[in-house]
Structure formats: structure tokens, C-alpha cells
Amino acid sequence: MSHPLQAVLAQLNQIILGKETVVQLAVAGLLARGHLLLEDLPGVGKTTLAHAVATTLGLRFSRVQFTSDLLPADLLGVSLYERDSGRFRFHHGPVFTQVLLADEINRAPPKTQSALLEAMEEHQVSIDGETYALPEPFFVIATQNPQHQIGTFPLPESQLDRFLMRLELGYPGHEAERAMLSGEGRRELVARLTPACDADTLAASQRAAAAVKVAAPLLDYIQALAAATRHQQRFACGLSPRALIGLVAATRAWAWLDGRDHAIPEDVQAVFPAIAGHRLLSRASGRPDPLAAAELLGNVAIP
Numbered sequence: 001m002s003h004p005l006q007a008v009l010a011q012l013n014q015i016i017l018g019k020e021t022v023v024q025l026a027v028a029g030l031l032a033r034g035h036l037l038l039e040d041l042p043g044v045g046k047t048t049l050a051h052a053v054a055t056t057l058g059l060r061f062s063r064v065q066f067t068s069d070l071l072p073a074d075l076l077g078v079s080l081y082e083r084d085s086g087r088f089r090f091h092h093g094p095v096f097t098q099v100l101l102a103d104e105i106n107r108a109p110p111k112t113q114s115a116l117l118e119a120m121e122e123h124q125v126s127i128d129g130e131t132y133a134l135p136e137p138f139f140v141i142a143t144q145n146p147q148h149q150i151g152t153f154p155l156p157e158s159q160l161d162r163f164l165m166r167l168e169l170g171y172p173g174h175e176a177e178r179a180m181l182s183g184e185g186r187r188e189l190v191a192r193l194t195p196a197c198d199a200d201t202l203a204a205s206q207r208a209a210a211a212v213k214v215a216a217p218l219l220d221y222i223q224a225l226a227a228a229t230r231h232q233q234r235f236a237c238g239l240s241p242r243a244l245i246g247l248v249a250a251t252r253a254w255a256w257l258d259g260r261d262h263a264i265p266e267d268v269q270a271v272f273p274a275i276a277g278h279r280l281l282s283r284a285s286g287r288p289d290p291l292a293a294a295e296l297l298g299n300v301a302i303p
Contacts, residue, residue: 009023011056015193017179025271026167029165030139032164035139037105037143038141039145042145046169049169050101052193059139066106070109077092077127079128088128090128096125096134102116102142104144106152107153117158161243164246164275212255221303222268223244224300225296226243238280247272252267254267272293272296
């Protein structure tokens with residue numbers, strides 16, 4: 001069966017060349033109502049992908065450049081006293097949007113990174129005893145430079161766990177790179193993009209994806225993968241229930257994007273590395289284990 005987001009995938013693949021799997025994972029993550037972390041070297045298209053996703057889906061978009069002196073108030077907003085009214089008035093920060101691009105999120109100190117926790121989990125912001133709801137839908141797409149680069153702060157585990165997926169673009173293939181070199185710049189192409197979707201269509205697609213059937217044996221497979229992460233000494237900790245709920249949601253979304261109303265083991269395997277990779281930290285180094293997800297998929301039998 002077809003779906004209304006085929007035009008979204010097609011348009012994104014015209015901007016991000018040769019990365020069809022990454023593009024589909026990004027769209028599946030948003031269908032699963034999750035946030036995305038794009039981690040890679042500078043200049044491979046992380047910001048371009050985030051901007052293209054927001055524009056193509058027809059959502060309001062804000063970009064914040066995270067720096068070492070960025071304060072939580074710069075992100076969330078601040079209450080200022082107004083002399084004329086004699087009252088404090090809250091001025092909304094850039095987080096009050098539908099897609100927030102947190103560019104180079106790990107260049108900000110942990111206090112500022114943590115300011116996003118409530119927004120990402122509960123879609124609201126609490127300031128000075130008042131709670132302000134964020135628009136719906138609300139997604140954070142964060143980019144992150146590799147941790148060995150100068151001036152970066154590792155994301156705390158609690159922050160990492162709020163991201164449904166971590167994606168890497170990598171270098172383009174030869175043909176895709178040649179097309180970029182001989183054609184227009186990605187920035188110019190993104191500037192001319194028009195929405196291929198709207199918020200209502202996205203919401204309907206999210207509901208349809210959430211209705212995809214996941215049979216009991218497939219849930220057994222997902223739980224077996226989780227158990228394998230929890231019983232190995234190589235990991236600082238195994239996958240949490242929150243991660244498994246996200247895995248099921250992303251599995252449904254991937255199946256729906258492939259035109260099916262039921263999920264199969266290959267759907268789990270397609271999304272598992274993006275969901276587990278940043279959560280499975282090596283006990284020895286405290287950093288993500290790049291080989292862990294593939295090894296788990298190879299070692300855990302499908303029921």
C-alpha cells in the first residue's frame with residue numbers, strides 16, 4: 001500500500017543524495033514521535049538534513065547555535081518586568097516551535113543541554129513556577145560533533161536517552177558527491193523547497209503508523225535483544241523500557257513507510273542500530289560501542 005509521505009521521502013532524497021536509509025530512518029523517527037540526534041563530522045550535511053525535514057513536512061522551524069556561553073534562558077525564554085503593567089511577562093525562547101534544530105548541541109555546557117529535558121519529554125517548559133505548553137508536533141533535531149573535537153561536552157546519559165535515534169550521514173558515495181559538485185549548492189536547494197506535507201497529514205500518518213500490528217513473537221524478539229544488552233558485562237547498562245517502547249514505535253513506523261500494516265523482524269533490525277547505538281555505552285570507555293548493535297543482531301536468534 002502507498003502512504004502520503006512518499007512525496008516527503010522523494011523530496012528529501014533529492015537534497016540528501018545517496019543516503020536513502022538515513023532519510024527513511026529520520027522520517028520514521030518523527031513518525032514514532034521521537035527526537036533525532038545527528039552525529040558526524042562537520043560539513044557532511046547534518047544541518048541541511050534537519051532544515052530540509054522541517055521545510056518538507058511544512059512545520060515551523062527554529063535553529064539555535066549551541067555555544068559554550070549559551071544560557072538556558074537563551075533557549076527557553078525569560079520573564080521580564082514591564083514597568084507599564086507592573087507585572088512580569090514571559091518572553092518565549094526559540095524552543096517554542098515545531099522543529100528545533102539544536103546545532104552542535106555538545107558545544108554547550110551540561111546545564112544548558114539539560115534545559116531541554118522537560119521540553120523533550122513532556123512538551124512543556126516550566127519557568128518561575130509557570131508551565132508553558134509547546135506547539136504540537138514538537139521535535140528536537142540535534143547535531144553533534146564527535147567528542148574528540150576541541151570544545152565539546154559529552155551529553156549526559158539522561159539527555160542521550162531522550163533522543164529516540166542517533167543517525168550518522170557519513171561521506172557521500174562517489175556518484176552522489178559528483179552530483180553535488182556539479183550541481184547547485186545544498187543551501188540554495190533547501191531555500192527553494194516547498195512543503196510536501198502539513199502538520200495535519202503528519203499527525204494522521206503518525207496515527208496510522210501507530211496502528212501497525214506487532215505480533216507477540218516479534219515482541220519476544222525485541223525483549224530478547226533487550227535481555228542480551230542487560231546481561232553483558234561490556235555495557236555500562238542495558239536498554240531501558242523507554243528504549244524498548246521507542247523501538248516498537250520506530251518498528252511500526254518503518255513498516256508503515258514500507259507500505260505494510262504489520263511489522264516483521266527485518267523492521268526491527270532496520271531501526272535497532274539507530275535506537276540502541278547511543279544507549280549501549282562501553283563499561284570500559286563510557287562511550288557508545290560502535291559494533292554492539294550489529295553484533296547483537298547477529299547473535300540473538302529470531303523466535
